[in-house]
Amino acid sequence: MFEEFLKKTQKLLVEDIRNFKATMDASPEMMCLSEGGQTIYVNTSWALFTGRLVEEELGDRRFTSVHPSEQLTTTETIHTAFKKQIPYRIKYRLKNKSNEYGWVVEDGIPIFSSTKALLGYVSKCVNIDIQVKLEEQLSSTEIKYRRLFEAAHDGILILDSTTGEITDVNPYLIELLGYSQEEFLGKKLWEVGAFKNIEASKNTFKTVQENGYVRYDNLPLETIDGKLIPVEFVSNSYKAGDIIVIQCNIRNISERKKLEEIEKRILNVEQEEKKIVFISDVTHELRTPLAIIKGNVELALKSTNDSTRETFEIINDEVNHLSKILIDLVVLTTDNKIIHDTIISTKVDLKKIILDVVKRLKIISTKKNITIIAEDLPTMCIYGDSHYLEKLFFNILSNAIYYGKYEGSISVQGSVDTEQVLLRIKDNGIGITREDLPNIFGRFYRSEQAREINKEGTGLGLAISKWIVEAHHGEISVDSALNKGTTFRISFPVLI
Numbered sequence: 001m002f003e004e005f006l007k008k009t010q011k012l013l014v015e016d017i018r019n020f021k022a023t024m025d026a027s028p029e030m031m032c033l034s035e036g037g038q039t040i041y042v043n044t045s046w047a048l049f050t051g052r053l054v055e056e057e058l059g060d061r062r063f064t065s066v067h068p069s070e071q072l073t074t075t076e077t078i079h080t081a082f083k084k085q086i087p088y089r090i091k092y093r094l095k096n097k098s099n100e101y102g103w104v105v106e107d108g109i110p111i112f113s114s115t116k117a118l119l120g121y122v123s124k125c126v127n128i129d130i131q132v133k134l135e136e137q138l139s140s141t142e143i144k145y146r147r148l149f150e151a152a153h154d155g156i157l158i159l160d161s162t163t164g165e166i167t168d169v170n171p172y173l174i175e176l177l178g179y180s181q182e183e184f185l186g187k188k189l190w191e192v193g194a195f196k197n198i199e200a201s202k203n204t205f206k207t208v209q210e211n212g213y214v215r216y217d218n219l220p221l222e223t224i225d226g227k228l229i230p231v232e233f234v235s236n237s238y239k240a241g242d243i244i245v246i247q248c249n250i251r252n253i254s255e256r257k258k259l260e261e262i263e264k265r266i267l268n269v270e271q272e273e274k275k276i277v278f279i280s281d282v283t284h285e286l287r288t289p290l291a292i293i294k295g296n297v298e299l300a301l302k303s304t305n306d307s308t309r310e311t312f313e314i315i316n317d318e319v320n321h322l323s324k325i326l327i328d329l330v331v332l333t334t335d336n337k338i339i340h341d342t343i344i345s346t347k348v349d350l351k352k353i354i355l356d357v358v359k360r361l362k363i364i365s366t367k368k369n370i371t372i373i374a375e376d377l378p379t380m381c382i383y384g385d386s387h388y389l390e391k392l393f394f395n396i397l398s399n400a401i402y403y404g405k406y407e408g409s410i411s412v413q414g415s416v417d418t419e420q421v422l423l424r425i426k427d428n429g430i431g432i433t434r435e436d437l438p439n440i441f442g443r444f445y446r447s448e449q450a451r452e453i454n455k456e457g458t459g460l461g462l463a464i465s466k467w468i469v470e471a472h473h474g475e476i477s478v479d480s481a482l483n484k485g486t487t488f489r490i491s492f493p494v495l496i
């Protein structure tokens, strides 16, 4: 009876072992290790995976197929696990049938007898080569991105697309705006001083959230010290894994703006040069007909009777005046060096010249009821050309009248010391705006207001005046307050 039972049990055990082996063989790469850590069995998948015969994997031999760099760690891990009788996990490169290494991860579980004695380990091995290579690629892409991010010559901000919180900022932007990394990170875009136009920043964020893109060609950003930097701001959202992030690229365009400004100035200079060439040509063309008119008027004056004489005299005066304008235009459109030679220097008293000019201007000053106070001037002798100096004071004083207020007043004050003659011509007229002030000595420059008031002006008067003062080794400057008045200061070296 017992014999019978023993036979059945043995049969069952043999079947169990067969079933166990069949299960092992149908499983992915698996092996059994003895309680001493020796490989005592590898399944078919393992043999197929390594390309070696089952016998070649038994004992300690499989360790020779482990990549030399991981041999020590894998042996140590297994050794410790066996000692502590606990599961283990090792990751290593295993040589396959083509003699190439591929990454695997091996999990071993201890098997105990009913009396809790360690029988050995059953280990499962999974090929993770593709996964490891993908991870490596990903981390190298990440490193490359990080490098670009850190070395970029554009400011970059990364925002959380739902909250608008800054999750990353690159060193360039930190340096550009002067805020520390802590002052950016974790803050919402509009909580950082540089984007302090809260409404605008919130709207920008909303637009990127809705449309995925926003761009501003010229946005002023304020640095921590209150300096405004013009930037180009481009922001777009994209998927990074499972989350959507918003990237803001911020380009400092100060240099580009400066270049544009220079280009504009060059263009202005070119345009002015063209104007000068044009005026020079026109001036040249006008000189001959004017000379003919002048000759004929002079001839007519000789033979005319009293009734027409006055008319001819007026024509003669105006022709002379026109000739002077032409001469001024020649002055301004010819090389300075050539003109210097035309200055005839003699001893002149500026007081006399100024009083003559005031007399000539009486006709227009009385029309506006403007008083000119110049009588108390001292004698002011310099070495100069009376024609040009007369022109200088005519320009300055006629401007003071044109741009003066009705019933206003103009005062001319002068002083002489051991070195220089100093003149101050002051009016209480319309004044000059701050923007116009630096430009008024430029050729053809006229303020908006001046264009309305004095339609015949050319914008050449002050340019000529400056030229005349400098040709006499003097200096001219101006002070003005809008709607209060203007003061011109002129100085010349004194004649001792």
Ligand code: ADP
Pocket: 395, 399, 400, 403, 404, 427, 429, 430, 431, 432, 436, 440, 445, 446, 447, 448, 450, 451, 454, 456, 457, 458, 459, 460, 461, 462, 463, 486
């Ligand atoms: P314009 O022919 O226009 O008078 P100017 O060269 O003499 O040309 O003057 C240049 C500009 O300077 C004027 O258009 C005007 O805007 C300003 N200006 C000159 N003098 C005065 C003044 N006394 N008061 C106010 N503005 C003045």
